[in-house]
Every structure is written in C-alpha cells, then in structure tokens.
Amino acid sequence: MNRRTFTLTTGAALLATWMPTSWAQGWPDKPIKLILSQPAGSGADSMARMIGDQLSRRLNQPIVVENRPGGQNAIGAQAAARSAADGYTFYFATAAALVMNSYLFKNLPYDPRKDFVPVGMVGTVPFTISVNAGSKFQSLGDLVAYAKANPGKLAIANEGPKTFSGMITRLLAAQLGIEVNSVPYASVSAGVTDTVGGQIEVLVSDVPSVSQMVTAGKLRPLAVTTAKRIAGWDQVPPVADTLPGFNYAGWIGIVAPAGTPSAVVQRFNRELDVVLSDKDMAARLLAIGPMTDGAGTVTQMGGMLDAEHSRWAKLTKDLSISPE
Structure with missing residues (x-):
C-alpha cells in the first residue's frame, strides 16, 4: 500500500468515525416522533405526553406523540420498526410488544429483537388480584x-389469554394448582365495572386501573404480583408470600429503530433519565401508571430485555403455550 492510498484510507476511516458524533451534535433539528400502540386518552398515552412534554423542553424540539393502536401492539410496533433509523422516531413500548408477543404469536409483522435498539426504561407497572368489596x-x-x-367455578376476569393479565391468570392457576374459569374482557375498564357490580368474582389487572375503586372502597385487593409490597398499597401482601419467587410486573420502555445512531440513542437516554429522575415527574407517573427509578443505561435495558426473553420463553414452555 503506497503512502497516498494509506492516507486516503486512513482519512476515510477517521471521517467515518467523526461524522456520527459530529452529526449528533446538531441533533435534533426537527420534531421527534414518539409512537405508541395505545389509543389517545389511555394511561400510556397520558404517560407518553407527560414525558414527551418534558423531553421537548430539554431537546428544544417538539415531541409528537403518534397513536397506532390495535393488533395486540403489532400495528404500532410495525410502524416504529419500519420508520427511518435517523434519530427522529422512537417507540414507547410495553412488555407485550417487546417480549411477550414473540412467544404468543406466530406471524408478527416485526421482530422485537432485531428491529429495535434499547434506549431507556420508563418504569414498571405492578398487577393485582382484586375482588368486590363485599x-x-x-x-x-x-x-x-x-x-x-370447586374446580373450574372460580371466574377470573382479565384482558384475554394473550395479554399480561391473561398470562398472569394462567400462571397463578398453574403454580397454585387450581382450575379456574378465565374470562376475557375487551378492556380492563369493562372488567373493573363487572367486578364492582358483582357480575364476576375476581379481577387480575394493573394497579392503576383499579386504584380509584380501591380507594373508594368498591374493590378489595388480595395480593400484588410484584415480589415486594408496593408504595401506597403497603397493606396488600405480594403473591410471593404464598408462592416464593413469584415476581411479575408489566413495564414500559423506549426503543428506537435498529440502526439509529448510537450517539443519538445515548443522548436521548441521558435526557430521559433526567426527566424521570425528577421527583415531581415520578409522582405524576405513579398516579397514573408506572413506578420509575429513572431510565437506567442503554446497556442495562438491553440486559433486562435479554432476561425477560429468557424468562417468558421458559414460562410459555412450562405452560405448554405455543405461538398461534
């Protein structure tokens, strides 16, 4: 290799290394899209808009929330996965979208592991087993x-067999050695209404969906699905008191299309962590959804996703659940 070739090659390598960092220094210079799989007005929508508002102030660009509900998260996830990996689209994703769907559906229009890169956690959402106050x-x-x-007579409301609450219902029945009648509802609010009204005996749902009725004395929580008691529900024991090691909670995280520049991902992660570490923001989020400990690092979220995939792969195998 002559000196001129070496110089050109070296220069090209240095330019390739410099360009992403240099380009990221000017990011963002236009609005950023935050896609989510839930409809406008939902709890997830409220969370995304609260966080997006604070992020937009830190990044000096609007955060545009785009609702793509339907298809058990598949519509929103597919839209995010097929977006340009230019640092201007992020996906506000649930545990179902990034992990569970892989083991419950045969023909997903996206690949949760290949189509996204981790950005940061938003928080965890504990679930509860509740009954009518009477x-x-x-x-x-x-x-x-x-x-x-009374095998098979206990009716438990949930959001369906391929949802988090439906899977928790199946898991509880299997590990407790009981046979139950799992009753799917089109929405958690409908299940709450019927449980309050006495049309069904038991409800498995996320804590935020029933907290108002619990406070009003119309529902009584029997247990939470996290390993430990949760803030504000200190009187409610965890399922782990009965089933040692039982620890399941929903969660929400932010990912980006695969190929998004690393410098942009790292910057978004840092700004997200600042927003979530604010005590006022953490309290506002807790009132409608997740418990947050900040965004963590990109590496930590990647490790969490790997661990969740391993856990749900084993769980579905143990329960003899095959993708359909």
Missing part, C-alpha cells in the same frame, strides 16, 4: 381454598 374472599388463601374445593 366478596367472601378476604385473602389469596381464601380464594385458593375455594378454587380447590
């Missing part, structure tokens, strides 16, 4: 005793 069940033990004495 229910005869005073504890999880009461519910289990009834179910064992």
Whole structure:
C-alpha cells in the first residue's frame, strides 16, 4: 500500500468515525416522533405526553406523540420498526410488544429483537388480584381454598389469554394448582365495572386501573404480583408470600429503530433519565401508571430485555403455550 492510498484510507476511516458524533451534535433539528400502540386518552398515552412534554423542553424540539393502536401492539410496533433509523422516531413500548408477543404469536409483522435498539426504561407497572368489596374472599388463601374445593367455578376476569393479565391468570392457576374459569374482557375498564357490580368474582389487572375503586372502597385487593409490597398499597401482601419467587410486573420502555445512531440513542437516554429522575415527574407517573427509578443505561435495558426473553420463553414452555 503506497503512502497516498494509506492516507486516503486512513482519512476515510477517521471521517467515518467523526461524522456520527459530529452529526449528533446538531441533533435534533426537527420534531421527534414518539409512537405508541395505545389509543389517545389511555394511561400510556397520558404517560407518553407527560414525558414527551418534558423531553421537548430539554431537546428544544417538539415531541409528537403518534397513536397506532390495535393488533395486540403489532400495528404500532410495525410502524416504529419500519420508520427511518435517523434519530427522529422512537417507540414507547410495553412488555407485550417487546417480549411477550414473540412467544404468543406466530406471524408478527416485526421482530422485537432485531428491529429495535434499547434506549431507556420508563418504569414498571405492578398487577393485582382484586375482588368486590363485599366478596367472601378476604385473602389469596381464601380464594385458593375455594378454587380447590370447586374446580373450574372460580371466574377470573382479565384482558384475554394473550395479554399480561391473561398470562398472569394462567400462571397463578398453574403454580397454585387450581382450575379456574378465565374470562376475557375487551378492556380492563369493562372488567373493573363487572367486578364492582358483582357480575364476576375476581379481577387480575394493573394497579392503576383499579386504584380509584380501591380507594373508594368498591374493590378489595388480595395480593400484588410484584415480589415486594408496593408504595401506597403497603397493606396488600405480594403473591410471593404464598408462592416464593413469584415476581411479575408489566413495564414500559423506549426503543428506537435498529440502526439509529448510537450517539443519538445515548443522548436521548441521558435526557430521559433526567426527566424521570425528577421527583415531581415520578409522582405524576405513579398516579397514573408506572413506578420509575429513572431510565437506567442503554446497556442495562438491553440486559433486562435479554432476561425477560429468557424468562417468558421458559414460562410459555412450562405452560405448554405455543405461538398461534
């Protein structure tokens, strides 16, 4: 290799290394799109807009929330996955979209592992087992005793077999050794209404969806699905008191289309962490959804996703659940 060739080659390599960093220094110079799979007015929509508002102030560009609901998250996830990896599209994603769907659906129009890169966590969403305030069940033990004495008669409302609450229902039945009647609802709000009204006995749902009715004394939580008690619900024991090691919670994270410049991902992660680390923001989020400990690092989120995939792969195998 002559000196001129070496100089050109070296210069090209240095330019390739310099360009992403240099380009990222000018990012963002136009509005950023934040796609989510839930409809306008939903809890996730409120969270995304709250966070987006604060991020837009830090980045000096509007954060435009784009709702793409439907298809068990597939519509929104596909739209995000097919977006340009230019640092101007991010996906506000659920555990179902990034992990669970891989083991429940055969023909997803996106690949959760290949189509996205991790950016940062938003928070975890604990789930609970609740009953009508007038229910005869005073504890999880009461519910289990009834179910064992009356196989198949205990009706448990959830959002369907391929949702987080539906999977929790199946997992609880399997690990507790009981046979239940899992009743799918089109929405968690409909399940809450029927449980409050006494049309169904038990509800498995995320905590935010029932917190108002619990506060009003119309629902009584028997247990939470996290390993430990949660803030504000200190009187409610975890399922782990009955099933040691039981620890399941929904979560929300932000990812970007694969190929998004690393410098942009790292910058977005840092700004997200600042927003989520604000105590006022954490309290506002907790009132409608997740418990947050900040965004964490990109590497930490990547490790969490790997661990979640391993766990749900084993869980669905243990429950003999095949993608359909």
